[in-house]
Amino acid sequence: MKLTGAEIFVESLKREGVKTVFGLPGGVVLKIFDVLYQDKDLDFVLVRHEQAAVHMAEAYARATGKVGVALVTSGPGATNTVTGLVNAHMDSCPIVLFTGQVVSSLIGNDAFQEADIVGISRSVTKHNYLVKDVSELATTIKEAFYLAGTGRPGPVLVDIPKDVTMASMEFAYPDKVYIRGYNPTYEGNKWQIKQAAEAMARAERPVLYVGGGVINSDASEELYGLAELLNIPVTMTLMGLGAFPGTHPLSLGMLGMHGSHATNMAVHHCDLLIAVGARFDDRVTGKISEFVPKAKIIHIDVDPTSIRKNIHVDIPIVGDAKPVLRDLLAQATAIVGGKKREGKTPWLQQIAAWQSERPLAYKPDPKVIKPQFVIDMIYRRTHGEAIITSDVGQHQMWTAQFYKFAKPRTWLNSGGLGTMGYGFPAALGAQRAFPGQLVVCVTGDGSFQMNLQELATAMVYDLPVKVAILNNGYHGMVRQWQQLFYQGHYSASRLEGGPDYVKLAEAYGAVGLRATEPHEVEEVLDEAFASKKLVLMDFQVDPYENCYPMVPAGGAINQMVYEDPPTDATRPAPAAQDAQKESISLA
Amino acid sequence: MEHIISLLVENKFGVLARVASLFSARGFNIESLSVGPTADPTMSMITIVTTGDDRILEQVNKQLNKLIDVIKVVDLTEHAYVERETALVKIHTRAEDRAEVFRIIEVFRAKIVDSTPGTYTVEITGDREKVEAFINQLRPLGIKELVRSGRIAIMRDEVKTAVDQRRRPHMVEAK
Numbered sequence: 001m002k003l004t005g006a007e008i009f010v011e012s013l014k015r016e017g018v019k020t021v022f023g024l025p026g027g028v029v030l031k032i033f034d035v036l037y038q039d040k041d042l043d044f045v046l047v048r049h050e051q052a053a054v055h056m057a058e059a060y061a062r063a064t065g066k067v068g069v070a071l072v073t074s075g076p077g078a079t080n081t082v083t084g085l086v087n088a089h090m091d092s093c094p095i096v097l098f099t100g101q102v103v104s105s106l107i108g109n110d111a112f113q114e115a116d117i118v119g120i121s122r123s124v125t126k127h128n129y130l131v132k133d134v135s136e137l138a139t140t141i142k143e144a145f146y147l148a149g150t151g152r153p154g155p156v157l158v159d160i161p162k163d164v165t166m167a168s169m170e171f172a173y174p175d176k177v178y179i180r181g182y183n184p185t186y187e188g189n190k191w192q193i194k195q196a197a198e199a200m201a202r203a204e205r206p207v208l209y210v211g212g213g214v215i216n217s218d219a220s221e222e223l224y225g226l227a228e229l230l231n232i233p234v235t236m237t238l239m240g241l242g243a244f245p246g247t248h249p250l251s252l253g254m255l256g257m258h259g260s261h262a263t264n265m266a267v268h269h270c271d272l273l274i275a276v277g278a279r280f281d282d283r284v285t286g287k288i289s290e291f292v293p294k295a296k297i298i299h300i301d302v303d304p305t306s307i308r309k310n311i312h313v314d315i316p317i318v319g320d321a322k323p324v325l326r327d328l329l330a331q332a333t334a335i336v337g338g339k340k341r342e343g344k345t346p347w348l349q350q351i352a353a354w355q356s357e358r359p360l361a362y363k364p365d366p367k368v369i370k371p372q373f374v375i376d377m378i379y380r381r382t383h384g385e386a387i388i389t390s391d392v393g394q395h396q397m398w399t400a401q402f403y404k405f406a407k408p409r410t411w412l413n414s415g416g417l418g419t420m421g422y423g424f425p426a427a428l429g430a431q432r433a434f435p436g437q438l439v440v441c442v443t444g445d446g447s448f449q450m451n452l453q454e455l456a457t458a459m460v461y462d463l464p465v466k467v468a469i470l471n472n473g474y475h476g477m478v479r480q481w482q483q484l485f486y487q488g489h490y491s492a493s494r495l496e497g498g499p500d501y502v503k504l505a506e507a508y509g510a511v512g513l514r515a516t517e518p519h520e521v522e523e524v525l526d527e528a529f530a531s532k533k534l535v536l537m538d539f540q541v542d543p544y545e546n547c548y549p550m551v552p553a554g555g556a557i558n559q560m561v562y563e564d565p566p567t568d569a570t571r572p573a574p575a576a577q578d579a580q581k582e583s584i585s586l587a
Numbered sequence: 588m589e590h591i592i593s594l595l596v597e598n599k600f601g602v603l604a605r606v607a608s609l610f611s612a613r614g615f616n617i618e619s620l621s622v623g624p625t626a627d628p629t630m631s632m633i634t635i636v637t638t639g640d641d642r643i644l645e646q647v648n649k650q651l652n653k654l655i656d657v658i659k660v661v662d663l664t665e666h667a668y669v670e671r672e673t674a675l676v677k678i679h680t681r682a683e684d685r686a687e688v689f690r691i692i693e694v695f696r697a698k699i700v701d702s703t704p705g706t707y708t709v710e711i712t713g714d715r716e717k718v719e720a721f722i723n724q725l726r727p728l729g730i731k732e733l734v735r736s737g738r739i740a741i742m743r744d745e746v747k748t749a750v751d752q753r754r755r756p757h758m759v760e761a762k
Contacts, residue, residue, distance in 0.1 A: 122605060123612045127655040130601075147655065181597065181658045305649040308642070 005134045005165040006031040009098070010039055012141040015173045018069050019043060020060060020432055022053040026073020027113060028162040029100035045432060045461055047425070048453040050077050054084020055422050055451075056429030058093045058155075059412045063387060063430040065218065067149045068095040074102055075113030078159075079120065083419055085155050086124040090416025091239060092216060094153035096144045101161040104132065118159050126154030134167040139174055146177040151184030152303040153216055184302060188319030188327060196274070196298045196315050197331035203272035203296075205347045206232045209255065209284075212239030212415065213277015213301060214321045215408040220244065222325035223276065229332055231341040233351060235263050237278050238400055239415040246384060246404030252351070253360070253404075256284040257551045258397040261560060262354035264551070267292060268558035269350075275299045277321045280310040281416070290556035300324050358549070358562060360401055369518050371395060371470045371541040375402040377525055378440060378468065386438040387430045389413060391423035391447030394476035394547045399442045401547075421450030427465040428458055438466070438529065445471040445498050455508040458534050466528045467536045469501060472543040480546045484565070505536035514538040589618070590644055591670060591740045594633040594651060595659040598624060602656045606633060609650055615639065619672075621737030630658065634739045663740050670740035673712045675700070676722065679729035680707050688728060695721045706731060 003011065009032055013021070020043040025033045036044055047053040050072045057068030072081055078099040088095050102111040118130045127147050129140050137160070144156040200206060214223055220243050227234050227250050234244045235252040244251055252263040259267075267273065273295045278284070285291040288310060299306075299313040300321060307316045317324055344352070362372035375398050378388075384406035390396040390413040405411050412430060414422040427441035448469050458465060470476075478493040505512030511533050515524045521539065528535040549560040596602045603622055610617050619636040637647060644662065651660045663670075680688055680702075692699065692709060695717065701708035711721045715738060722733065 118601065119604070122601075122608055179655060182655050303653070305646065305653055309646060 001171070002168045003171040004031065004035075004168045005137055005160070006035045008134070008137050008169075008171050009141070009160070009165065010035045010042060011171060012138050012173055013069065014041060016067070016141070016145045018067075020045060021069045021071050022047055022056040022060070022429065023071035023098075024048075024050050024053060024073065024077060026075075026077045026100060028074045028102055029071065029098075029160075029165070031162070031165040032071065032100075032160075043432075044071075045428075045457065047457050049451065050080035051084050051421065052425035052428075052451050052454045052457070054081045054088065054095065054097060054155075055419075055425035056432070057095045057097070058084065058088045058091075059389065059426035059429030060433045061094050062215075062412050063409050064433045065409065066094075067145055068093070068429070069098070070095065071098045073100045073113070074117070075115045077113075078117035079115050082120060082124065083417075083421075085121055085157065087414055087417045087419045087422060088155040089124045089126065091414065092153050092212060093155065094148040095155045096141075096148050097155060097157045099157060099159045100165075101130065101159045103163045104161045105163070107161065117157065121157045124155075125157045126152075128157040128159070130159045131161070131164050134164050134169050137164060138172065142174050143177050143179060147179070147182065151182070152213075152301075152306075184320075185304075185318045186302070186320040186323055188300065188317040188324035190327070192315055192317045193324065193327045194331055196300075196317060197328050197335055199272055199296060199298065199315065200226075200230055200232070200274060200328070201332055201335045203270075204345075205266075205270045205350075206230070206272040206274065207252070207266055207270040208232050208234040208274045208276065209237070209267065209278055210234060210240045210243050210276045211237040211278025212243075214240055214243040214325075216277065217302070217321040218408070219277070219321035219325050220408050222322060222329055226325055226329045226332065229329065229336065229340055231343075231345060231348070232274070233266060233348065235259070235267060237281070237284055237415070238396075238413065240278060241400060242405035242408045242411045245406050247406065251404075254400050256281075256557065257286070257553075258401060258547055258549065259551075259557070260355075260360040260401070261358035261549055261562070262351055264549075264557040264560060265354045266351050268556070270295045273297045275301075276325065277301060279306045282310075284557075285310065286551045286555055286557040286559075290558075360549075362402075362545075364518070365542065366518060368542040369515060369521060369539055371472070371539070371545055372398050372402050373518065374468060374470060374521055374525075374539050374541065375399050375442065377521055378442070379403045381525055381529055382438060382440070384410070386410065386440050387412065387427075387434065389423045389426040389430060389439070389441045391441075391443040391450075392418045392420045392477075393444045393447060394472075394480065394545075395442050395444045395447075395470040397477075397547045398470075420444075420447040423447060424451050424465075424467060425454050425457075427467070428454060428461075428463045431458075431463040431465050432461065441465055441467045443467060443469055444476055445469055445473065446475045446495055449495075449498065452504070455504070455510060455534070455536075459508050459510060464532055464534050466531075467534070468525075468528075469536065469538050470541050471498070471501070471538050472541050472545070473498070474543055476543075477547070479543075483546070484550075484561075485552070501536050501538035505534070508534075510534040510536055512536045512538070514540070516540045588640070589636060589638050589664070590647075591663040591668065591738065592635045592637065592647070592651070593661045593663050593740060593742075594635065594657055595625070596631050596633055596654075597656040597658065598629050598631045599656060602631070603633065605654055605656060606635070606651065609654065610635075610637070610647075613646070613650065615643065615647055619737040621739050623739075632739075634737060636738055661742065663742055667743040668740045669743060670714050670738050671712055672715055672718050672738045673710065673736040674718050674722065675708060675710055675732075675734045676725060676730055677706050677708045677732040678725055679705060679731055684728050688725070691721070691724045695724075697721060
């Protein structure tokens with residue numbers, strides 16, 4: 001039977017097992033939307049802005065482990081997705097984005113709503129396609145899903161001209177994909193794995209440093225086995241949180257710029273660093289030349305370009321985390337004769353000493369809500385089991401520090417790109433994937449305002465996420481840097497004119513709650529978590545709280561700052577200066 | 588150090604742009620580039636000359652391999668290879684210079700492909716040193732226009748030939 005391109009599109013998505021598509025229609029994709037109108041098997045979530053559709057698809061993918069899908073129109077519809085694409089690209093998230101394109105005969109003519117999205121997205125996608133003929137459509141979709149979800153996952157864009165959706169041909173969906181230039185390596189080199197296992201069994205001060213790759217390849221169980229067998233402490237990158245239970249005695253939590261004292265000291269002093277699915281981001285390594293000066297490095301990654309990109313590696317292993325860790329575990333078991341190494345080794349004792357020397361903590365205040373306190377209370381209510389999304393800034397780092405993630409795929413945030421505006425749509429995408437699950441978006445007043453229009457989407461599709469706004473009236477991380485490195489010149493970091501979030505929630509038919517004093521925090525959280533509706537929580541937190549410990553940009557990770565430097569006489573304290581500014585503006 | 592990288596790619600639209608933008612996005616410099624189809628019409632060969640230390644070249648190599656449309660990447664500088672470049676040179680020819688121009692053309696085994704009363708257009712093919720030397724010889728005579736192709740290169744097949752000869756001794760005897 002002959003199908004139109006639009007019908008082939010919808011049929012192909014079903015063959016890929018797609019249930020939900022996020023997006024927004026427009027002129028050139030109307031034929032597809034007409035087919036969707038008559039089709040009840042595919043859910044379409046209509047967003048208010050295309051950027052949000054991509055974030056939703058990405059979060060859907062990260063929470064479920066499947067490929068996320070978004071569909072938008074040409075021109076502005078397509079260009080609005082660019083931030084989402086870059087975000088997914090940097091965080092290795094499998095999504096397929098379909099963009100409409102003007103009719104083939106008009107491509108290149110500056111037609112209405114034409115944009116060269118294939119050209120624009122070339123450097124921010126794993127691969128992209130322009131479908132030139134309806135005969136290529138099914139194969140292209142098959143390839144797109146295959147590329148997005150295999151190897152190092154990533155976003156794939158498929159641009160479909162309007163005439164391709166209108167033309168018809170016999171539908172045949174390919175069973176297999178063969179791309180001769182694409183052969184990812186999954187199994188690690190046996191000899192290298194043996195070397196690595198021996199080094200791990202021999203090391204006196206080893207540290208496992210794991211990233212998002214462990215979560216992408218569902219390798220947590222293997223990681224757990226290996227860490228326990230050899231009694232190796234595990235630190236996670238921002239993207240890797242949840243890969244190893246945060247409450248486990250061997251968990252060191254996050255490392256790097258806002259990692260804890262003990263974690264960064266452990267990494268700095270280790271004699272063997274075993275990196276798995278992590279890419280030595282500059283937020284992790286700090287000053288490269290002083291990173292792990294005493295250690296040999298094993299690096300396991302499915303993407304060969306990640307290895308030796310930033311740092312010299314002694315034992316490189318190209319392969320997928322799951323099979324490589326499985327083989328490592330087998331080798332290591334053979335080496336130690338199957339006997340688990342247990343107890344507190346001198347190395348673990350040293351780490352414990354660092355931990356008690358400077359634990360990750362905050363000073364509660366009876367009058368002012370400390371942002372860390374809110375995170376702590378959210379953790380105590382959810383025990384690390386909820387899906388937590390965050391935006392970007394201080395609140396993100398506090399969440400990473402104070403929320404102990406129990407499971408993989410429960411922590412969705414923008415790691416590589418640092419996209420403000422990610423958290424709320426991400427929460428909606430995750431909630432759509434898991435309707436019964438508690439999904440909490442921890443955000444800042446700056447970040448939330450970057451995609452708050454999706455409140456409408458949340459209400460229409462009944463996505464009852466709980467949004468906790470740590471409202472400090474600032475772009476908090478920017479303010480922190482200005483305080484520490486720019487003599488307290490708070491240039492363009494003060495956020496004035498924010499809405500009344502309680503009224504805002506009510507305007508959309510959601511629930512709005514506010515806490516201005518510490519004793520109200522728990523009440524607000526309890527009420528929110530008991531609610532079946534979307535709740536916007538406005539926590540008016542201490543505007544001058546800073547995120548510590550901190551490695552100043554460009555510093556080595558063992559050179560940390562733990563608290564605000566004493567304010568000198570020539571420079572007013574942030575609060576005083578701010579008050580001064582306000583009084584000037586009043587005068 | 589200079590490297591000549593040979594890239595076997597899918598013969599599809601946009602592939603050259605992917606390769607070129609990979610270089611520009613990462614701040615790697617391309618010194619010369621040439622593209623053409625191979626014996627198999629579904630594939631093209633791109634030859635890129637670039638410079639960088641070992642670390643940069645390792646990244647270039649891996650990043651190129653990562654492109655979906657790239658089938659094979661070979662750094663020819665690690666092997667024995669033959670390289671060629673073509674230049675077309677338009678030279679002013681005054682009567683008193685003609686003998687000199689002819690002499691240079693003869694020495695370099697170049698070829699006159701067009702002539703007018705005031706100019707010769709000369710074609711030269713060879714490795715980069717030869718082309719450079721030729722241009723330097725002509726420069727004092729007045730070059731009006733100069734066009735150089737990108738460099739192309741191919742790996743020498745020495746080992747394979749030796750094996751072939753052992754298997755077919757009669758061919759060696761025939762020499």
